[in-house]
Ligand SMILES: Nc1ncnc2c1ncn2[C@@H]1O[C@H](COP(=O)(O)OP(=O)(O)O)[C@@H](O)[C@H]1O
């Protein structure tokens with residue numbers, strides 16, 4: 001086990017600057033997830049930590065030691081890839097033992113490590129099978145076992161579940177969470193799937209175009225996104241975002257003018273902003289309350305209602321926006337397609353972002369458990 005510290009890490013491929021001044025601390029035993037859209041630099045950052053890619057500038061520390069010049073083996077990292085790349089002609093046992101034998105570990109060590117790994121990953125009944133005789137989830141467990149058996153100080157995962165179907169992905173997600181609770185080693189996990197990030201991480205690192213956008217616990221990122229990017233990336237369905245402007249700056253409760261919605265009071269400190277400046281108002285689908293209306297100002301039309309069993313999604317057309325607004329409402333739903341509604345937005349549940357997409361500071365603490373009530 002070990003901590004990892006990245007100080008001003010940069011990566012340049014040819015003339016392309018891929019990673020910019022990455023500063024990050026990963027604690028001993030922590031489960032850290034790098035998340036972001038495809039191409040933002042997640043794999044590159046993981047490969048820099050692994051030693052599979054050279055660091056262009058900056059310092060990488062593992063367990064208090066500068067490791068920039070060390071090989072992957074010397075760094076004590078194990079890596080699990082999206083394509084499990086098991087040796088097809090070798091049994092599960094030999095696949096797991098392969099790296100240990102290559103490292104010239106003694107016969108007893110190899111046996112003990114393979115048995116221990118198989119026990120932790122529930123692979124004991126499968127040790128004599130060949131990869132083609134295994135399911136996708138079992139193969140992925142063998143790939144994890146192969147990385148674990150060498151008892152690395154840090155386990156690195158690059159989208160290890162992307163090749164699995166949706167239900168198996170959910171199952172394997174739980175397996176990986178349980179594995180972390182059992183072995184407690186430092187784990188760094190890359191995914192483009194925000195649900196995987198939210199469910200697995202102690203700490204999420206949101207990357208955007210080669211820069212860290214925000215670092216925080218799942219709760220912090222969901223309740224206090226630092227930017228429009230994080231706000232719209234974390235959470236499904238996405239946070240509703242509406243163009244707005246500041247009607248009256250105030251240190252506690254700011255009046256925001258939202259076309260199509262009206263004047264909304266929001267618990268943010270806007271005293272440093274100018275009246276009339278451009279803003280974006282954000283409201284999570286579970287916080288959007290709908291009030292049936294019969295016409296007049298600020299009425300919006302319900303265009304679709306999706307019934308999901310435990311709840312419904314109500315889609316609403318804003319006259320100036322292409323993207324529909326969405327409200328998550330309990331069943332039974334009281335509105336129908338074609339009906340007019342007004343949006344009710346509670347001051348403490350809305351978000352405001354400035355013209356640069358940075359969050360305007362809230363003046364009430366994020367509620368531990370969000371309250372949802374609907375008209
Ligand atoms: N070996 C390489 N040479 C040049 N560009 C690369 C190389 N590897 C990755 N890139 C570029 O770096 C960017 C980040 O890639 P990557 O880290 O794989 O993103 P992610 O894993 O977030 O999808 C992409 O624009 C990609 O094209």
Ligand SMILES: [Mg+2]
Nearest residue numbers: 042043044159
């Ligand atoms: Mg990748």
